[in-house]
Amino acid sequence: MNYHWNWRIFWEPAPNGTGNYLDMLLSGLVLTIETAICAWIIALAFGSVVGVMRTLPSKTASSVGFAYVEFFRNMPLLVQLFIWFFVLPELLPHGSGLWLKQIPNAPFYTAAIGIGLFMSARVAEQTRAGINSLPRGQKLAATALGLTTAQAYRYVLLPMAFRIIMPPLTSEFLSTIKNTSVAITIGLIELTGEARAMQEFSFQVFEAFTGATVLYLLINVVVVIAMRFLERALAVPGYIGGK
Amino acid sequence: MFASFDFDVIRRSFGYLFLDGMTFTLTLTGLAALGGLIFGTLIALMRLSGFKLLGRIAGLYVDLMRSLPLVLVIFWFYFLVPYIGQWVTGSSRPIQVGAFTSSLVTFIMFEAAYFSEIMRAGIQSISKGQPAAAQALGLTYRQTMRYVVLPQAFRNMLPVLLTQTIVLFQDTSLVYVLSIPDFLGAASKVAQRDGRLVEMYLFAAAVYFIISCLASFGVRRLQARIAFVH
Numbered sequence: 408m409n410y411h412w413n414w415r416i417f418w419e420p421a422p423n424g425t426g427n428y429l430d431m432l433l434s435g436l437v438l439t440i441e442t443a444i445c446a447w448i449i450a451l452a453f454g455s456v457v458g459v460m461r462t463l464p465s466k467t468a469s470s471v472g473f474a475y476v477e478f479f480r481n482m483p484l485l486v487q488l489f490i491w492f493f494v495l496p497e498l499l500p501h502g503s504g505l506w507l508k509q510i511p512n513a514p515f516y517t518a519a520i521g522i523g524l525f526m527s528a529r530v531a532e533q534t535r536a537g538i539n540s541l542p543r544g545q546k547l548a549a550t551a552l553g554l555t556t557a558q559a560y561r562y563v564l565l566p567m568a569f570r571i572i573m574p575p576l577t578s579e580f581l582s583t584i585k586n587t588s589v590a591i592t593i594g595l596i597e598l599t600g601e602a603r604a605m606q607e608f609s610f611q612v613f614e615a616f617t618g619a620t621v622l623y624l625l626i627n628v629v630v631v632i633a634m635r636f637l638e639r640a641l642a643v644p645g646y647i648g649g650k
Numbered sequence: 651m652f653a654s655f656d657f658d659v660i661r662r663s664f665g666y667l668f669l670d671g672m673t674f675t676l677t678l679t680g681l682a683a684l685g686g687l688i689f690g691t692l693i694a695l696m697r698l699s700g701f702k703l704l705g706r707i708a709g710l711y712v713d714l715m716r717s718l719p720l721v722l723v724i725f726w727f728y729f730l731v732p733y734i735g736q737w738v739t740g741s742s743r744p745i746q747v748g749a750f751t752s753s754l755v756t757f758i759m760f761e762a763a764y765f766s767e768i769m770r771a772g773i774q775s776i777s778k779g780q781p782a783a784a785q786a787l788g789l790t791y792r793q794t795m796r797y798v799v800l801p802q803a804f805r806n807m808l809p810v811l812l813t814q815t816i817v818l819f820q821d822t823s824l825v826y827v828l829s830i831p832d833f834l835g836a837a838s839k840v841a842q843r844d845g846r847l848v849e850m851y852l853f854a855a856a857v858y859f860i861i862s863c864l865a866s867f868g869v870r871r872l873q874a875r876i877a878f879v880h
Contacts, residue, residue, distance in 0.1 A: 410733065481862035483820035486834060486855045493847045581717070588719035592826060599722045612729045619722055627717040 416611045417618060428605050432618050435601030440626070442518050442597060443584040449523025450583060454530025459560060461535045472531065479528035484589050488521045492593045518590035526583050533575045537568035570641045577634040584626055598622055656846060660853050663840040671836030672857075674750070678822050678832065682757035683815045689758060690765025695795065697770055708766070715763035720824055727756035728828055749830040753822075761818055768810050772803030809873040816865050820858065833857070 417429040425431065460472035479487070492513070496504040510516065541564060549559035588599040596604065602619035606612045660667075696708035715723070731752045732744035739745060776799050784794040804811075823834040831839060834854055841850035 477863065478859075481820075481859045481866070482855050483823040483834070483858055485823045485826060486851065486858055489838075489851045490855055494851050497848045585717075585719035588721040589824065591721060599719060599725070602722070603725060606725075606729075616722065616726050616729070620718060620726075623718055623722065624714075 410613065412614070413611055414614060416605075416609050416614050419609070421605070422608050423604075428609065428615075429618070431601050431605055432598065432615075432622060435596060435598035435619075436622050436626070438515075438595070439584065439587050439597040442515060442522070442587040442590065442595065443580075445519035446523040446526060446587065447580055447583050449520060450526035450530045450579070453524065453527035455534050455565075457527065457531035458534025458538065459565070461531065462538045463556070472535075476528045476531050479525055484522065484525050484586055485592055487525055488517060488589060488593050491521045492517045514590060514593045514595040517593055518587060518595050522583060522586050522590070526579060526586070529579050529582070530576070533572045533579060534568065536575075537572035538564055540571060541567055567643065570643050571646070573634070573638045573641060577631065577638070580634070581627060581630060584630070585623075655849055656844075657849055659840065659844050659846045659849055663836075663844075666840065667833065667836050671831055671833035674831065674836075675819070675822050675833040678750070678753060678757060678825075679815065679819045681754055682761055682822070683811075683818055685754070685758035686761030686765045686818070687769075687811065689762035690767075691769045691800065693762055693766035694769040694773060697766070698773060712763045712766055715760055716767075720760060720821055721827055723760050724753070724756050724824060724827060727759065728752050731755050749825075749828065753825045753828070753830060757818065757822065761814070764814055765811065768807050768814060769803060771810075772807035773799055775806055776802050805876070808876065809869050812869045812872070813866065816862055816869070819865070820862060823858070 417432075418427050420426070421428045421431045423431065425434065457472045457475050460468045461476070463469055496507040498504075499507065507513075545563055545567070546559055549563040550556075554562065587595075587597050590597060591600045591603070598619050602615045605615040605618070609615065693708045693712060696704045697712075699705060718726075731747045734755075735741075735745035735747055736743065780798055780802070781794050784798040789797065822832055825832050826835050826838065829835065837850045837854040841847045
């Protein structure tokens with residue numbers, strides 16, 4: 408293979424003047440984590456609400472929830488980001504559209520919101536599955552005790568459901584982190600974007616991508632370990648994986 | 651609101667969008683699903699083979715692919731495939747690889763990891779009595795897998811495999827990062843040429859939405875039928 412390897416490239420100064428190439432990748436890593444956390448908060452908030460809606464007795468609520476999930480699940484994330492980034496400002500009235508185009512850091516906000524909403528459909532499906540996995544008796548017992556529907560969800564169903572769906576939520580969070588790389592297409596220079604920039608500046612293709620790969624693996628390992636602790640702490644006694 | 655829109659741009663570029671773009675997307679989806687299924691099944695068999703080393707390698711591959719974002723994997727293979735080609739053909743310099751081949755290799759290798767997990771679950775869902783009975787009948791390991799275990803695993807997992815293929819169909823849009831004219835890439839080219847971002851992206855979104863909706867509706871029907879036959 409006539410490829411010129413140079414692993415010391417990481418310690419050579421980068422042309423963008425912020426330090427060496429390693430700093431460049433690390434700043435991408437920070438942006439990836441920031442975007443992923445913001446997106447995850449949105450995904451959890453919207454996903455839980457929609458997931459609960461899909462299990463409610465009300466026909467309207469469950470069909471609104473169904474439409475929401477289908478809407479965000481059946482379009483590629485890339486297309487959704489394009490819609491938020493390029494199309495939405497044009498559809499708004501002139502003044503607010505212009506304001507939207509001039510927000511600093513627009514790619515960051517677009518990515519956080521777009522990826523958050525995209526993932527919220529998946530979180531909603533997990534929440535619904537968690538609630539539906541509970542024995543029917545739980546809800547019946549809560550109702551028999553005189554709890555309102557809201558109280559039954561707040562004190563009986565959701566605390567159990569969320570603890571049960573911790574493992575699938577972990578993998579959804581990992582997907583959220585990976586999905587932030589799609590935002591490279593709207594100009595967010597996160598980890599993959601920095602690796603690409605490093606490759607273009609230095610011509611060391613494989614070193615740049617290896618660096619990014621190692622950092623992604625690192626995030627995965629950290630998240631998996633952290634979530635394992637959380638899962639163990641929250642596991643429901645008496646269930647598989649419980650104490 | 652839609653007064654200043656020019657939806658005629660869609661009619662003008664219809665042939666390019668569908669004959670070039672959508673054909674690329676669907677061919678890539680179909681071939682990548684097929685290749686991913688074949689390699690995925692091999693990986694699943696490696697993991698369940700009982701050979702420690704073989705299982706380890708397969709497991710590492712799956713974990714690696716599943717912890718990397720697809721965009722990064724697309725970049726990796728885009729630069730790696732010419733070197734792989736050089737190595738395979740034994741030529742003296744990296745070979746030129748077209749956009750289609752490069753993305754096909756990428757998606758087959760990436761999806762193989764996901765398909766292998768589905769096939770592994772499928773194989774493990776077959777009761778132990780089945781391979782035991784096959785062996786009692788004198789079938790070799792190969793025959794047991796070929797005629798007894800894999801057909802049932804495949805059938806049980808068909809809805810999940812098809813759902814993964816729908817995800818793959820949506821994911822192929824990411825070849826956009828290599829400026830390859832798949833359906834979204836074609837729509838984007840027209841959008842930028844004619845300055846019609848709004849119309850083209852809304853149209854692309856609608857097309858992806860309709861195809862994915864119809865496909866997942868079909869999968870649900872199939873699932874109900876499979877469950878009924880059982």
